[in-house]
Amino acid sequence: MKLSGLFLSRPVLAASLILGLFAGQTSFAAQALKTVRIATVAFSNADKITFNGPTYLMDKDPWLKEQLAQRGVELQWVPAAVASVGTFVNEEFANKRIDFAFYGDLPSIILNASGVSTKLIAAGGIGNNVYLVVPPDSTAKSIDDLKGKRIALHRGRPWELSFAKLLSSRQLAFDDFRIFNLNPQAGAAALSAGRIDGFFTLSDAYLLEDKKVGKIIWSSKQAPLDWKMRAELFGASDFVAQNPEVTQLVVDAYLKALKWASQEQHKAEYIELLSQSGQPQSVLLREVEGEPWKDHFNPLINDTLRQHYKDGIAYSLEAKLIRKDVKVDDLLDSRFVEQGLKDLNLVDEWR
Incomplete structure (x- = not known):
């Protein structure tokens, strides 16, 4: 009986193995990558959507799209409105609706602390400058002169960290001011209307000076590099781990x-x-004035960047x-930049 039972079970066992193999193949096919979704800041100007910075070039260059198509994968750009980039990208990462994103430091830290893991896989240059603006008739010459006064700052955005560093350097704290949580558009309007005494913002500060409704009394150009506002290329940790080849293509x-841009x-x-974002060229040129042009495109995950994220x-x-x-070591992943620089013969391009 035992012997016959054994013989009877062999066809069943074989069928089970075949079915198991088929199921495994079906499962693999169902999980095959079909789309790569990259979120990036996008501007709407004259009913035209324009991507920000290097992503504009990545979109116009067919290389990435063609490389992915050869692997049966479609490239999909996910535009993020400038007024709500951090919140939007964090929600998209949390709901697994994007695989990569170009966005700022503070929102990414908040996302990872919440349990949604991403990897910083390429740096965004030396960062963007931030500015402290006051009304044109203000007698304030530094942040110290604004103690106890009204300052507009968009909380939770990357430049909040820069503002905190400025305060700390002067032995000041948030409680020393009346902070109004206003986005850049609302902050500019409040400054123009005389409802605030100071405004901490980005390069739109130059527009306020041009319109003679504000004057810059401090900028991060006067501070260490790690005081700048940063935005980098992040990838969902699970996606990066499961699709290293595709991740390398995106980084490349x-x-x-x-x-191209750094030349x-x-x-x-x-x-x-x-x-094309609507920012005048005169403002964009003043933003980078006095700083090495090539440094604005440095992708290296270096000590300055590491210190910035630790802070x-x-x-x-x-x-x-x-x-x-x-x-911070869990957040930063330099493998893809290092490999890409080797493959593209760019090892000596940035130091």
């Missing part, structure tokens, strides 16, 4: 765009492309923006 496309002979053309995590814990610590 980004590096190709940075290489001095392309500076005027690149500034013209950026101005950002420490500040987020202290300000109770997050409750759980984020390990």
